[in-house]
Amino acid sequence: MIDDAILRSLVVPNDKKIVLLVADGLGGLPRDLDAKTELEVAAKPNLDKLAAHSACGLTVPVAPGITPGSGPAHLALFGYDPFKYQIGRGVIEALGIGLEIGPHDVAVRGNFATMDGSGVITDRRAGRIPTERNVELCGLLQRAIPAVDDVAVTVAHATEHRFVVVFRGGRLSPHLADTDPQRDGARALEPQVLFEEAERTAAVVRKFVAEAGRVLADRRPANAVLLRGFSALPYLPSLADRFGLKAAAIATYPMYRGLAKAMGMAVLPTGPTVDEQFAALKQHYREYDLFFVHVKKTDSFGEDGNFNAKVEVITDLDLALPALLRLEPDVLAVTGDHSTPAVLKSHSWHPNPFLLHARTAQPGWTEEFTERSCALGTLGRFPATDVMPLLLAHAGKLAKFGA
Amino acid sequence: MIDDAILRSLVVPNDKKIVLLVADGLGGLPRDLDAKTELEVAAKPNLDKLAAHSACGLTVPVAPGITPGSGPAHLALFGYDPFKYQIGRGVIEALGIGLEIGPHDVAVRGNFATMDGSGVITDRRAGRIPTERNVELCGLLQRAIPAVDDVAVTVAHATEHRFVVVFRGGRLSPHLADTDPQRDGARALEPQVLFEEAERTAAVVRKFVAEAGRVLADRRPANAVLLRGFSALPYLPSLADRFGLKAAAIATYPMYRGLAKAMGMAVLPTGPTVDEQFAALKQHYREYDLFFVHVKKTDSFGEDGNFNAKVEVITDLDLALPALLRLEPDVLAVTGDHSTPAVLKSHSWHPNPFLLHARTAQPGWTEEFTERSCALGTLGRFPATDVMPLLLAHAGKLAKFGA
Numbered sequence: 001m002i003d004d005a006i007l008r009s010l011v012v013p014n015d016k017k018i019v020l021l022v023a024d025g026l027g028g029l030p031r032d033l034d035a036k037t038e039l040e041v042a043a044k045p046n047l048d049k050l051a052a053h054s055a056c057g058l059t060v061p062v063a064p065g066i067t068p069g070s071g072p073a074h075l076a077l078f079g080y081d082p083f084k085y086q087i088g089r090g091v092i093e094a095l096g097i098g099l100e101i102g103p104h105d106v107a108v109r110g111n112f113a114t115m116d117g118s119g120v121i122t123d124r125r126a127g128r129i130p131t132e133r134n135v136e137l138c139g140l141l142q143r144a145i146p147a148v149d150d151v152a153v154t155v156a157h158a159t160e161h162r163f164v165v166v167f168r169g170g171r172l173s174p175h176l177a178d179t180d181p182q183r184d185g186a187r188a189l190e191p192q193v194l195f196e197e198a199e200r201t202a203a204v205v206r207k208f209v210a211e212a213g214r215v216l217a218d219r220r221p222a223n224a225v226l227l228r229g230f231s232a233l234p235y236l237p238s239l240a241d242r243f244g245l246k247a248a249a250i251a252t253y254p255m256y257r258g259l260a261k262a263m264g265m266a267v268l269p270t271g272p273t274v275d276e277q278f279a280a281l282k283q284h285y286r287e288y289d290l291f292f293v294h295v296k297k298t299d300s301f302g303e304d305g306n307f308n309a310k311v312e313v314i315t316d317l318d319l320a321l322p323a324l325l326r327l328e329p330d331v332l333a334v335t336g337d338h339s340t341p342a343v344l345k346s347h348s349w350h351p352n353p354f355l356l357h358a359r360t361a362q363p364g365w366t367e368e369f370t371e372r373s374c375a376l377g378t379l380g381r382f383p384a385t386d387v388m389p390l391l392l393a394h395a396g397k398l399a400k401f402g403a
Numbered sequence: 404m405i406d407d408a409i410l411r412s413l414v415v416p417n418d419k420k421i422v423l424l425v426a427d428g429l430g431g432l433p434r435d436l437d438a439k440t441e442l443e444v445a446a447k448p449n450l451d452k453l454a455a456h457s458a459c460g461l462t463v464p465v466a467p468g469i470t471p472g473s474g475p476a477h478l479a480l481f482g483y484d485p486f487k488y489q490i491g492r493g494v495i496e497a498l499g500i501g502l503e504i505g506p507h508d509v510a511v512r513g514n515f516a517t518m519d520g521s522g523v524i525t526d527r528r529a530g531r532i533p534t535e536r537n538v539e540l541c542g543l544l545q546r547a548i549p550a551v552d553d554v555a556v557t558v559a560h561a562t563e564h565r566f567v568v569v570f571r572g573g574r575l576s577p578h579l580a581d582t583d584p585q586r587d588g589a590r591a592l593e594p595q596v597l598f599e600e601a602e603r604t605a606a607v608v609r610k611f612v613a614e615a616g617r618v619l620a621d622r623r624p625a626n627a628v629l630l631r632g633f634s635a636l637p638y639l640p641s642l643a644d645r646f647g648l649k650a651a652a653i654a655t656y657p658m659y660r661g662l663a664k665a666m667g668m669a670v671l672p673t674g675p676t677v678d679e680q681f682a683a684l685k686q687h688y689r690e691y692d693l694f695f696v697h698v699k700k701t702d703s704f705g706e707d708g709n710f711n712a713k714v715e716v717i718t719d720l721d722l723a724l725p726a727l728l729r730l731e732p733d734v735l736a737v738t739g740d741h742s743t744p745a746v747l748k749s750h751s752w753h754p755n756p757f758l759l760h761a762r763t764a765q766p767g768w769t770e771e772f773t774e775r776s777c778a779l780g781t782l783g784r785f786p787a788t789d790v791m792p793l794l795l796a797h798a799g800k801l802a803k804f805g806a
Contacts (some may be wrong), residue, residue, distance in 0.1 A: 029765055037765075062804060063405040064785060065792030066413070069805035082805065083409060092806035229806070341763075347803060349796045350765055351781070371781065375767045381460075381783030 001081060001385040004242065006401070013244040016330040016395040018290045019281070020387075022077065023317060024070070024256075025299030025340025027352045027371055031307055038302075038342060039353060039370040042311045044318035046325070047334065047355075051369035055361035057379025058351035058371065059387065061338045067349045070299075073337035074259050078292075079243075079388030080236060087262075088174065088231020094164045095258025097156055101233050106172045106201060109229045110155075110163040111180060112137060112222035115213075119187050124180065125161045126222040137222055138163050144215045148204045165208070165227065173198035178228035179209060188226055205230075238264025239290065243392060248284060250277045251294035260292060274320040285327055290391075293324075299347075302340030310342050331358040331394045333387065334369070351381055358394035404484060404788040407645065409804070416647040419733040419798040421693045422684070423790075425480065426720060427473070427659075428702030428743025430755045430774055434710055441705075441745060442756060442773040445714045447721035449728070450737065450758075454772035458764035460782025461754035461774070462790060464741045470752045473702075476740035477662050481695075482646075482791030483639060490665075491577060491634020497567045498661025500559055504636045509575045509604060512632045513558075513566040514583060515540060515625035518616075522590050527583065528564045529625040540625055541566050547618045551607045568611070568630065576601035581631035582612060591629055608633075641667025642693065646795060651687060653680045654697035663695060677723040688730055693794075696727075702750075705743030713745050734761045734797045736790065737772070754784055761797035 028038035062068045062082045071092050072082035090107035101107055112134065114123040129137075138157040145153050147169075154166040177192040191205040205227065212225045239247045241264070249260030249267050257267045266288065270280040274295060281291055295317055301310040324332070336352040353374040355366075365376035375381070379390075392398045431441035465471045465485045474495050475485035493510035504510055515537065517526040532540075541560040548556050550572075557569040580595035594608040608630065615628045642650045644667070652663030653673050660670045669691065673683040680696055688694075698720055704713035727735070737760075742753040756777040758769075768779035778784070782793075795801045 029763060058781065058783065063792065064789035065794075065796035065801060066405060066410075067796065067801065067803045069803055072805035083406060086805060089806040344763065348763070349793075349801070350763075371765055372767050375781045375783070376779070381781075381785065 001079070001383065002389060007389060008242055010398045010401055011244045011392065012397055012399050013289070014396055016289070016397065017285065018331045018391050018395050019293065019324065019329040019333070020077070020290065020391065021293045021295070021324070021332070021334045022074075023295045023298045023314070023334070023336050025302040025338060025347065026336030027339030027341070027350050028302065028310070029339075029341035029343050029348075029350070031343055037371055038307060038310045038314060040372070042314035042318070044314055044369060046318045046321040048368040050325075050334070050357055051355045051366050051373065053363055054355040054357040054366070055379050056353070056355045056364060056366040056374040056377025058374050058381045059335060059354045059384040060351050060381060061349070061384050065349050067347050068338050069347070070255060070337060071259065073384070074256070076384040077335070077337055077387050078239065078263055079385055080263070081385060085234050085236060087234060089229025090164065090174070090231040091233055092255065093158060093162070093229070094166055096253075096255035097158050097164060098254035098258075099154065099156055099164060099166055101166065101258070102168060103233060103235070104168070104172060106167045106174045106230055106232055108165050108227045108231070110165055111226045112161045112163070113224045113226045114221040115188070115224035121181060121184055121186060121188060121224065121226070123221060124182075124184055124226060128160045129222055131157065131159050133222065134158075134160060134163060137216070137219065141212055141215055145208060145211050148207045148211070151204045153208060161222070167201065167204060170200070172201045172204075172232075174201075174230045174232040176202055176205060176230040178230075180226035180228040188224060191227070191230075233262055236262050236264070240264055243388065244397070245290045246288045247290040247292065248288040249292045249294065250280050251292070252277070253294070253296045256294045256296070265292060274317055275323065278320055278323040281324065282327060298336070299340045302342050303345060305342050305345040307342035331356065331391050333357070333391060335387070352384070354379065354387070356390060356394060360394050404482075404786065405792060410792060411645055413801045413804060414647045414795065415800055415802050416692070417799055419692070419800065420688065421734040421794050421798050422696065422727065422732040422736070423480070423693065423794065424696045424698070424727070424735070424737045425477070426698040426701045426717070426737070426739050428705045428741060428750065429739030430742030430744070430753050431705065431713070432744035432746050432751075432753070434746055440774055441710060441713045441717060443775070445717035445721070447717055447772060449721045449724040451771040453728075453737070453760055454758045454769050454776065456766055457758040457760040457769070458782050459756070459758045459767060459769035459777040459780025461777050461784045462738060462757045462787040463754050463784060464752070464787050468752050470750050471741050472750070473658065473740060474662065476787070477659070479787040480738070480740055480790050481642065481666055482788055483666070484788060488637050488639055490637060492632025493567065493577070493634040494636050495658060496561065496565070496632070497569055498665075499656070499658035500561050500567060501657035501661070502557065502559055502567060502569055504569065504661070505571060506636060506638070507571070507575060509570045509577045509633055509635055511568050511630045511634070513568055514629045515564045515566070516627045516629045517624040518591070518627035524584060524587055524589060524591060524627065524629070526624060527585075527587055527629060531563045532625055534560065534562050536625065537561070537563060537566060540619065540622065544615055544618055548611060548614050551610045551614070554607050556611060564625070570604070570607060573603070575604045575635075577604075577633045577635040579605055579608060579633040581633075582608075583629035583631040591627060594630070594633075636665060639665050639667070643667055646791065647800070648693045649691045650693040650695065651691040652695045652697065653683050654695070655680070656697070656699045659697045659699070668695060677720055678726065681723055681726040684727065685730060701739070702743045705745050706748060708745050708748035710745035734759065734794050736760070736794060738790070755787070757782065757790070759793060759797060763797050
C-alpha cells in the first residue's frame with residue numbers, strides 16, 4: 001500500500017460525496033445443489049445493473065489465504081494496514097456489546113468456568129450457562145467489585161458464558177498474558193506481565209480474579225472466571241487527519257459503531273433495517289463527505305450456514321438500493337469486508353466482490369454483481385487497503401503525484 | 404508477502420493432504436504455425452476438466468519481467484522470498500548431480516577448458532568433451548587432490564565439460580569471484596576475495612587450481628579448470644517449522660531433490676516416469692501432509708526448443724493424472740515454477756498457469772488449463788509466494804487473523 005504520508009500530502013478536500021456500502025461477509029462459495037453462490041442465486045437487478053456500469057474487481061481482505069476477523073477486515077477497507085493496527089479480542093468484544101472504550105482503558109474477554117476443590121478448571125465454559133444466568137452473575141460481580149483500588153471496573157455480559165471486563169483509571173497497560181489456560185484439566189494462570197509497565201495492571205487483575213472467585217464460590221458450575229485477550233484501543237489516526245474526510249457511520253451493530261468511532265467517524269442514529277439506514281443517510285447527506293453503511297445480516301446468516309436467509313438479505317438490500325441511488329453519490333462502492341460462505345459457516349479468506357460506481361469508473365466485462373463476474377472487471381484482484389485511495393481518486397480528492 | 408512470523412502464528416496443523424504438482428517450465432508462448440502454446444496444442448482432457456472446477460490464475464514467478472532460475476522459482480512456490488534466500492550456482496549444480504551439501508561447505512561449478520602454452524584460454528568448454536572423458540578426468544583429479552591442507556575436496560562430474568567441486572572443513576567462505584573469464588582469448592582469473600573472511604578459502608582454491616593444472620597438463624584439450632559460482636547453502640527455515648507441514652518430495656532430478664531437502668522435505672524413492680511418481684505418492688500418502696511432485700521434462704524439451712516433445716510430456720502427464728485424482732487430495736494445485744516457451748528455448752518471466760482444486764475453491768471462467776484461460780480465473784495474477792498461504796488456507800490449516 002502507498003505510504004501514508006505521501007497519500008496524505010496529495011489529499012485535496014472537496015464537497016464530493018462518497019458512500020461505501022459494506023455488506024458484511026458478502027462473498028460466498030457455490031452450494032452443492034446448483035454450484036451457485038449466494039450472490040449468484042439472489043435476485044438483485046439493481047446491483048447487477050450497477051455492476052455492469054461500474055469498475056469491478058475482487059478485493060483481498062488482508063493477505064492471500066488469510067481469513068480476517070471483522071476488525072482487521074474493516075481497518076483494511078478504510079486504508080489502515082491491518083498488520084500494523086491490531087485490535088485485541090478484549091476491545092473487539094467490548095465494542096461488540098456496545099461498551100465505550102477510552103484511550104487508556106484495558107478490556108478483556110471473560111469466560112465463566114467451573115473449578116474443582118483443588119483449583120483445577122474442569123469446564124472452561126461452565127457448561128455454557130444460559131445467557132440469563134450470565135446476566136445475573138455479571139450483575140453480582142459488578143455490584144461486588146465496582147473498583148479495584150482506584151481502578152474502575154465494568155463487568156458486562158455477552159452471551160452464554162462470555163462476558164467482558166473493562167478496567168479504567170490511571171496508567172493501565174494491556175501487556176498481560178491470558179489467565180485462561182485454554183484447556184480443561186489445568187489450573188487458571190496468573191496474569192503474567194509481558195512488559196514491565198503492566199505490573200500495576202497485573203496487580204489489579206489478580207485482585208479482581210481473587211475477589212470474583214470469592215463472590216462466585218457457591219455458584220458452581222460458574223464458580224471461576226478466566227480472562228483472555230487483554231487489550232487497549234490502538235491509536236488510529238482519524239479519517240479526517242488522514243484524508244480530510246468528514247466521515248459518518250450508519251451501522252446497526254455495536255462493534256462496527258465502535259470501530260467507526262475509533263477511526264474518528266461520527267456514528268449516526270438509525271433504525272435496524274436497511275431502508276432505515278438509507279433514510280438516515282438521506283437525512284444527514286449534506287453533513288458528511290464519506291458515509292460507511294454497514295449491513296450485518298449477510299455475515300450473520302453466513303455464519304449460521306443459512307444460505308437461503310443470506311440470499312434473502314441480499315435481495316432485500318437490492319430492493320432498498322434505489323433510495324440510495326436517488327441520492328446520486330459521486331462515488332459509490334459496494335463490497336464486503338471478507339467472505340462468509342454459508343457452506344463454510346465461518347469467515348473465509350476468499351476475495352470480495354467489489355464495485356465502484358462513479359463518472360470516472362471504467363466498466364469491464366462484469367455483467368452481474370457476483371464473485372465470478374467481478375473477476376472480469378477492470379480492477380482485477382487487489383488488496384482491500386487500496387480501496388480508500390480509489391474512492392478518493394474517483395471523488396477528485398487526490399492531486400497529481402509529481403510534476 | 405505476509406510477514407513470516409504472523410503467518411506462522413496462524414498455522415493450525417491437521418491431517419488434510421496437499422499435493423503441489425509442478426511441471427517445470429510448463430507455461431509457453433504461441434508458435435507461428437497456429438498461434439497456439441504448448442498447453443493449447445496438448446490434448447489434456449483431465450487437466451482441462453480439473454481447471455474448469457478449480458480456482459485458477461497466473462502466478463508471477465519472482466517479480467514481473469524477471470526470468471528466474473530453477474532455485475528461486477521453486478523457493479518462491481514454497482513461500483520463501485527468493486530475493487532473501489539466494490542459492491548460488493555452485494550449490495545448485497552440486498544438488499543437481501546429487502551431492503550432499505553441508506551447512507559450512509562451499510560448492511563451485513567447474514568447466515574443463517583448453518589453455519595454450521602462454522596461459523590463455525582458447526576454449527572455455529574444452530571442445531565439449533564427451534561425458535565419459537569428463538568422468539575419467541574427475542576421477543583423476545579426485546585421486547590426485549583428495550584434500551587441500553585440512554580442507555576435504557570432492558570433485559564430481561556432470562555432463563560434457565561440466566563438473567562440481569565441493570570444499571569442506573573449517574571456516575570456509577563462498578565470497579570469492581569466478582576464475583572463469585567468461586570469454587575465450589583471456590587468461591583464467593585469480594579467485595578474488597569479495598569479503599576479507601574468504602582469504603583462507605581463496606588460498607585453498609588457488610592451490611586446487613594450480614594442482615589441477617599440473618594433473619591435467621598433458622590432457623589437452625582438457626588441460627585447465629575454470630571455476631564459477633562459489634556458493635554455500637543458505638539457511639532455510641524448514642516447512643515443518645514454518646507451516647507445521649510434514650512434507651515429502653517426489654522428484655526424479657537430483658537438483659529438485661536437493662532443493663527439497665534444503666527446505667526440510669523428505670525425499671521419496673521413485674521411478675523415472677510420472678506413473679511411477681504417482682505410485683510413490685500413493686504408497687506414502689498417509690505419511691505426509693504436503694507432497695511436492697516435480698515433473699522435469701516439460702522444461703527440458705522447452706529448453707531444447709522441441710515444441711512437440713513438450714506437448715507430448717503434457718499429454719502423458721494428463722494421461723497419468725487419474726491415478727493422482729483417485730487419491731482425492733484435499734487440496735491439489737497444478738502449476739509450473741516458471742515458463743520455458745519452446746519458441747524461446749529458455750526459461751522466461753511469463754506468469755505460470757495455476758489451478759487450485761479444493762472443496763473451498765471458487766471456479767471462475769477458466770475452461771481449459773492454458774495460460775490464456777487461467778487469466779479468466781478468480782485468483783487473477785498473483786505472486787508465486789502467495790501459493791503456500793493459499794494451499795494452507797484451503798486445507799484448513801490457518802486460523803483467523805484478529806477478532
